Amino acid sequence: MTADTVITQEVSAVGPPNALPRATQANAPAQGSAAEDFFAFGPYRLFPRQRLLLKDGNALPIGNRSLEILILLAERQGEVVGKNELIARVWPGINIEEGGLRVQVAGLRKALGDGIGGACYIKTVAGRGYCLVATTDHFESAGAIARGTERGQAQRLPLPLARMVGRDNDVRKVSGLLRTTRFVTVHGPGGVGKTTAAIAVAHDQLASFQGDIHFLDLAKITEPHLLPVALASSFGLTAPTSDPNAAILELVRDRRMLLIFDSCEHLIDAAAALIEKILREAPDIRVLATSRETLRADGEHVYRLSGLECPSVEDEQSAERLFSRPALSLFINKVAASGHQFELTESNAQIVAKICRRLDGLALAINLAATRVPTLGLSQIVGSLETNTWLFWQGHRTALPRHQTMAASIDWSYSLLDEDEKAVLHHLSAYRESFTLDAACEAARQVLLTPFDDLLVIDKLITKSLISFDAGQGLARYRLLNSIRSYALERRDTAVSLKEPRRTFAASGYGCSVDSSRTAPVGTDTIERTRRIGMPF
Ligand SMILES: Nc1ncnc2c1ncn2[C@@H]1O[C@H](COP(=O)(O)OP(=O)(O)O)[C@@H](O)[C@H]1O
Ligand SMILES: [Mg+2]
Structure with a gap:
């Protein structure tokens, strides 16, 4: 079996012969x-x-x-x-x-x-x-089913992707979590596939919620205070503006239902407050949220969604096996859809594997790169990934604005950062590969006015999916995804003027004042120290 989508659905009973199961x-x-x-x-x-x-x-x-x-x-x-x-x-x-x-x-x-x-x-x-x-x-x-519309018109659930690759395990795990917990957030960077996975989970869960699943796309809502109104009107409630919360609770209080809040990051406080309220007052409601930032709400169970699986550098399997890995499989599906004739050869497989690794398995980035194959060819794509130009490759004309390019996708996250977080992110882009928490904090201290905020800011960047981490075995490793690092580097020049290093390191024992005119903002003292604690820099 390939690593393509596996649909899992548990159904408790079978229908009579020849009847619709x-x-x-x-x-x-x-x-x-x-x-x-x-x-x-x-x-x-x-x-x-x-x-x-x-x-x-x-x-x-x-x-x-x-x-x-x-x-x-x-x-x-x-x-x-x-x-x-x-x-x-x-x-x-x-x-x-x-x-x-x-x-x-x-x-x-x-x-x-x-x-x-x-x-x-x-x-x-x-x-x-x-x-x-x-x-x-x-x-x-007749495939239509009753969906409790007598108590409000349910929002139509988006159809699952016809060809979703490599998320069978995630769908199974999130579905499992929804059986044991009431509130799950699918958390991860932009374009990793959170919405796609959440929709797949919703379809997987239709049986257990008897079709009562309601999907709300928060990306369309700009003002936090409009969230309850938007939810109420998505239920078909008319004129809910006077007290939308009460109208929603009235509707959902006795219902066994799955509510999906897709793309919460820009309305994080409002979403957390509304979800907590619903969960408190409607005992049979379950919530599935997707967000680049965790909601930090009561009862939240976070499910981290990583990029699609890519073969490692050491992986020397045959082309056929390599191309069945999810990231590569998505890449060639997209190339084929662009009408390009593509040869599956051993060397192509290794090049595509390299591209997918470089794109950290992000589904959006893979889609964008694959659509460039007919015009640029594989080698040129590899070359472009060494510069930052790929951040501006255009996707589908009809894609969401924040999915038109990788730059637009990261802009969406970046615009939600405060000045401290932006400054630290730019500063961390000096690390080419992974780093320890210690090194991240040190880089943060170089640009923060209040030194003891270092951990706080790093923590916020992690919860906002801008720093990835691998708890792995032993010391946790942190890093910026390549797309985020390229983006941060791209913006770093303006960043120096945004937030210049303000602190002298006498107190920290490194005894070095930071020169804000340097192109690489992390000081040599940091480089020395990071070498000592074994981090590639
Ligand atoms: N597993 C997958 N298989 C195929 N395409 C995917 C997969 N996951 C995401 N995509 C595609 O990648 C793009 C970004 O996915 P999306 O779910 O919107 O990401 P997110 O919600 O994390 O920003 C979409 O065009 C989507 O169709
Ligand atoms: Mg999404």
Whole structure:
């Protein structure tokens, strides 16, 4: 199985034969959506639009490519589907050997238990292709479900990404957390994939909330005091401005519901206050928030979302295996979508791995870089990543303004920093790789008026996803993601005038006054000391 999306959904009961299984009803799109098709064969139900495969009512983990093969075979049940046609559907625009297809079909057979106890679902027709031989029924059902709209019109849940890669584990873990805690925040830097993961979790949880899931995109709200009004009106409450909190509580108090607050960072205080209030007064409500900054609210359980998995420098697996890693898989999907013919070769795999590592596995950055392949080519992309120009590569015309470029994405976070935080961030950009907390604090002290604020400011930058850290084993390591470091370097010149180093280091024992005219703002004393405590600088 590839590291593609795995959909996990626990469903407690199976519907009667030939009826829409319960999971289907719960998973059906929001009200008013089109009818939903499914195929039934043996103990399986396959929902192509939802990209969901159920066995006896329970979701079966299956990679995206295997699922795509199964969907095509089910659409053409009883027919032999040629290898080239399958390859074109599963790897559009990519030249791939038949071996790759064989691996996926083998994975699919394993997932289906083909051959076990005499079961036979997929047949290989030598020299031609594959055929789904199991008797397959095709059902069309009214997929709409009741969503408690009698108590307010629920906001339509955004559809999950058709090709979400590498988040099966995260979706499973966040879904698990929502079973045991009432409030989970998916926390991480801009463009890492928080909204995408939260939407996937929402779809994963439709059954357990009986479809009562409400999604609110806070990015569209600019004023904190408008948050309750926006939530109330998203419920379809009319004229809720007089006392929106009361109207919301009235609506949700007795409801078992999942509320999703997407993109909270710019309204962090208002979001924390509203969520706490709802959780206090509505015992069956659960909240899933996404935010670049943790909410620090009562009951919050933070789930840190990291970049998509990339192979390490030492990883010398075959091109096929490397390209099945989530970050690389996203990259080639995007290249293919741009209409570019892309050869999967050993050397290409290593170059793409390098690009993805450099982009820290950030889904947004990978998308932006991949769309540059047709015009720049891989080598030029690697070269551009050594400069800061890639921060300004344009994405989709229709993307959210803060997702148009990496610079715009980081601008959104940067604009939420105070002057101290900005100054420390610029200063930390001198570290090329990871650093210890000790070194971060020392760099902070060089630009802060109040020396004992160093830890406080570093802590704030961590909670705002501008400093990443790896608790790992032993001493925790901290670093700026490459995109954030490039951005901070880009702005560093203006930063020096924003906040010049103001302190002399006599008291700290380093005995060095800082020269604000230096291009590298961290003093040589710091460099010496960081060398001693073993940090790359
Ligand atoms: N796992 C994924 N697979 C494919 N594309 C993804 C994935 N995660 C994110 N993306 C894409 O990356 C971009 C940024 O994702 P998003 O979820 O909006 O990030 P965030 O909410 O962290 O800012 C979007 O265009 C989204 O479609
Ligand atoms: Mg988001």
